[in-house]
Amino acid sequence: MPAASPPPLRCPLCGNRLSAAGASGTAARPALACSAGHSFDAAKQGYFNLLVGKGTVFEADSADMVAARFSFLDAGHYRPLADAVAAAVTERVRPGEPFTVLDSGTGTGHYLRAVLDAVSRVTGEYTAVALDISKFALRRAARLNPEAVSLAFDVWQPLPLTDGSVDLVTVIFAPRNAAEFARVLRPDGRLLVVTPRAGHLASMAVRSGMLAIEEGKDTRLTESLAGHFEPESTQDIEIRLRLTPAEMADLAFMGPAGHHLDRAALATELEALGTTPAVEAHFRLTVFRPMRPA
Ligand SMILES: C[S@@+](CC[C@H](N)C(=O)[O-])C[C@H]1O[C@@H](n2cnc3c(N)ncnc32)[C@H](O)[C@@H]1O
Ligand SMILES: [Zn+2]
Numbered sequence: 001m002p003a004a005s006p007p008p009l010r011c012p013l014c015g016n017r018l019s020a021a022g023a024s025g026t027a028a029r030p031a032l033a034c035s036a037g038h039s040f041d042a043a044k045q046g047y048f049n050l051l052v053g054k055g056t057v058f059e060a061d062s063a064d065m066v067a068a069r070f071s072f073l074d075a076g077h078y079r080p081l082a083d084a085v086a087a088a089v090t091e092r093v094r095p096g097e098p099f100t101v102l103d104s105g106t107g108t109g110h111y112l113r114a115v116l117d118a119v120s121r122v123t124g125e126y127t128a129v130a131l132d133i134s135k136f137a138l139r140r141a142a143r144l145n146p147e148a149v150s151l152a153f154d155v156w157q158p159l160p161l162t163d164g165s166v167d168l169v170t171v172i173f174a175p176r177n178a179a180e181f182a183r184v185l186r187p188d189g190r191l192l193v194v195t196p197r198a199g200h201l202a203s204m205a206v207r208s209g210m211l212a213i214e215e216g217k218d219t220r221l222t223e224s225l226a227g228h229f230e231p232e233s234t235q236d237i238e239i240r241l242r243l244t245p246a247e248m249a250d251l252a253f254m255g256p257a258g259h260h261l262d263r264a265a266l267a268t269e270l271e272a273l274g275t276t277p278a279v280e281a282h283f284r285l286t287v288f289r290p291m292r293p294a
Contacts, residue, residue: 005098007129007149008165008184012050013038018160032149043135046142047150050160051133058133059259066108066136068263069254073110077241077251081194081283084237085111086118088192088285089168098125102166102184103148104155105174106130109141111194112148115170129161132174159184168192182228182290190287191229195221197236197282204248204279218284229288239281245270248279 009018011034018040021033032048033039040048061069072078093099099119103112112130119126128148132138135152142150153160155177161184169181172194181191200213222231243251249267252258270276 005100005125005127007127008100008162009129009149009160010034010162011036011038012052012153012157012160017162043139043142043152045139046146047135047138047152049135049152051152051154053157061134061137061258063136064263065254065258066134066140068250068258069137070108070110070140072247072250072254073108075247077243077247078110078239078281080239081237081281081285082111082114084235084285085170085172085192085194086114088235088287089115089170090118090122092168092190093119093122093126095122096125097123098127099123099168100127100166101129102159102161102169103128103130104169104171104176104181106132106141106145106150107134107137107172107174109137109144109148109150111170111172112141113144116145116147129166131155131159155180170194176224178225178228185290187290187292190232190289191225193221193225193286193288195284195286197284199280200282201251201279203277204252213282218286221286225288228291230291231286232289233287235285237281237283237285239283241279241281243276243279245273245276248276251279 006019011018014036016034016036018032018034021031029042031039031041040050042048106112109130116128130141130148131151131153133154138150138152155175159180163183164186166184167189170192196213198213198215205212246267248270249263253261253263
């Protein structure tokens with residue numbers, strides 16, 4: 001189902017409103033353009049590159065890491081988490097009313113797909129914007145969520161969205177720019193954050209070179225949003241995973257450890273263990289309310 005109203009985008013160069021400009025030049029590809037003449041063509045995979053100037057120095061997820069994440073999530077192992085996110089979002093949607101969602105750090109777009117499927121059952125009037133800095137991830141996200149506007153963008157830059165225009169920002173295992181999320185949200189909007197909890201995948205972390213999740217992450221999450229957001233509700237989600245060695249290798253490889261792991265060597269090592277350990281995923285879903293300026 002196509003998104004209903006135009007996405008509330010602003011030009012990353014001049015701040016004017018950005019809108020769909022149809023195909024530019026001879027290429028039959030859509031573009032986003034502002035009244036000052038700045039124009040951004042869609043990549044052939046369907047996302048728009050709004051990255052301008054000097055961005056954050058970071059180590060982008062490789063195409064192989066993105067492929068591992070896509071394959072692991074597509075197999076449905078984290079379905080209970082996707083369902084919980086979708087349910088928390090749809091609580092805020094009213095039948096027939098417009099609803100705008102921003103998925104920041106969308107990755108392969110897996111969770112946004114679940115959200116949009118659920119939202120579209122309540123209202124046809126929804127608009128979705130997805131952003132990520134990884135073009136490998138966006139290629140998949142744009143294909144999976146054709147009704148969303150998928151943007152290559154750095155979340156640490158002023159976001160290309162207009163003030164007070166978004167009903168809900170979702171951030172699932174991705175970086176959080178509290179000040180910018182607060183700016184783009186409506187006063188009655190919400191920020192939904194998913195983080196791993198202490199003990200997440202602990203039984204396989206040791207064997208696979210993954211980083212363990214430390215205690216105290218929750219306090220740090222609230223602290224990192226302080227001054228802009230206060231927690232409203234919290235839900236813990238536990239998933240018992242039954243994984244083959246190849247799936248465990250994907251799971252290890254799709255996270256931050258993927259930057260320094262050799263997936264093939266890891267898969268062989270896990271295969272050689274003969275037995276696969278019981279693995280539990282521990283997540284926390286927190287909904288934050290924007291704080292009113294004093
Ligand atoms: C662990 S992945 C999670 C992806 C997705 N939300 C999911 O759960 O499947 C973190 C994502 O954040 C993105 N990311 C990291 N730094 C970013 C930045 N500065 N701006 C935008 N996205 C960023 C990465 O490219 C990656 O896709
Ligand atoms: Zn402009």
